[in-house]
Amino acid sequence: MFSNLPTEIIIKVLDYLSPKDQIQLAQVNQHLQDAFVYRSERDFKQLIGFSYEEEILSGFLPLCGYIVVDLNLYIESNLILKKVEKYCTNLEKVKFWILKVTCVTVLKSILSKESLRTIALHNMTGGGLDNMLTYINKDCKVLSLEDVSNDDMQHLPQLIGLEELEVLFRNDMVDLFKICFSYKKLRVLKICLCRMLTGGPDFVFPELEELELKHSNLYNGLPTCVKLKSLNLCCNLYNDKMNIVNIIAQCAPNLERLAFTSRKEPQFTAHHLIELLRKCRTIEFIYLSADIIRNVLLRNESSFVDVLKENGFNAERRLVIGVRDLSDKQDVENQVPNSEAWNFIKCMV
Template identity: 30%
Template sequence: MLPNLPLEFTEELFKYLSEKDKLRWAQVNKQLGCVFAYHAKGKYKSLIVGEEINSNEGYTDNELRVILTFCGSTVENISMQRVKVMDQLGELIEKNCINLRHAVLKITDENVDALKRVVNMRGIEKLSLDVLHYSGSDLLQHVNPYCKDLKLENISMGQEQHIKKLIHLEKLDVQSKEARNMFEICSHLPRLREFTTNRFEYPSDVKQDYLYPELESLTLINFEMPLDLPVCPKLKKFTLLLTACNAENYADIISKYGDTLEHLDIACE
């Protein structure tokens, strides 16, 4: 009955429907889908997709198809926490979310093929990836090379080498128990301004005097001092968290960065 009503009546009725009901009606035909999009306005600017479809953030695949088909152009931020993601949803995000700028993705062996399409989208400037449940090692090869802000959690051995090619990065946060020598890797990023990392495999027999020409903020977590710290001629903020250090280590930091340093935050064990 509703699909046969004049458009002005349909639009008026949509005002009184719940989101779930609107999504159901929007699946009936294209006209109702357009009415849905009209009433949604900027509701899906930040789209959060949880794992449980019965929660407020849990949409069924059909509901997501509707949102992405009719409202995809309004989506600027997306958080995808679902273990399984149909390839079609990845295609819809790639095709319709033309204004997507920020994505938070939980990458798993089940959804990686669909979400590779998302991480490679040219417009994404800020990307956060949790790859704890992904066993592959090629994901970072698919990251948009123009990404400016990247957060990586639980990357596996060897993936960090692909970071070197992301030369447009300005902000990088790498949290992993398996990463190796991030000081060397990040010295290949000429625009890097903010860098955060936790303890990585540190080759003590190699001098770590790498140059970070634009770095202004450096945060190190769970390291053991002393360290061969990188050369950072513009460093303004240096943060040490849960790090074993002493007065001599503080003196080394001040002597190395004292000319430019404005903030020194230390929370030692």
């Protein structure tokens, strides 16, 4: 009798049932399955796999796998992966936490799906990924890789359409600038724990707009990025012979946002800040330690105010300075409350 009810009534009933009961009901006949699928189209274009037991996913994917375009999944067995491979025919975005090496073979087939444009892989196996990266869809636009090794990266294919790349290494000696030098459409590049970045101005990334380097070793400076708007340098090691201001200015003549955090002092000082503002006149936001801000206000106020005026800052258009937390903000404002520079800057957390 329940099966004869209108679809809209069945959908309302499904709202009160657990996912397991919904799937069991959908397997009774075609009418109930159609109602379940119709309802699922509303809620499951994005599927957070680790929110459901394997039994539920195993029943859901044959019924509604084609609905899913965005899938997040902890991968512990091939059972669910094989159903993803078979039934999720319209995947555009995946985020996989890979827990076992035995799952790599099935993953290769999934990663090669032509519909995939965004891929995030977190390697939690403690080992390598075999040659899995070779199978990534060549039309991938956004790629994020975590806990990958030098050997893994050697299998990265020529992704000529890649626009965003984020890589967190195992602190390996791989030179990512060389690997992704051919990705001419790259707009966003984020690198963490890379022990060897040779870089230098001879490496040109014509479309890069955002560059982030964290806990990495930089030997020859930064690549040339004429369109770069945002640069984040966090706790890196630099060649002692490098002038950090010249490196930044040469890399990004049109830079608008800079965040600089040091492993050790003084990699960036109040004098560096003033010099940088003279060479990069398009900067609108800068994140630095509170110590640098205090020093420039206490000891270099006149030069700082002059360069702020030269760059067109005033009471209406202020340079935004970011600090770590509210405590740092209050310390800076309280220690130098009457500085003329406050007419040209504002401090934000």
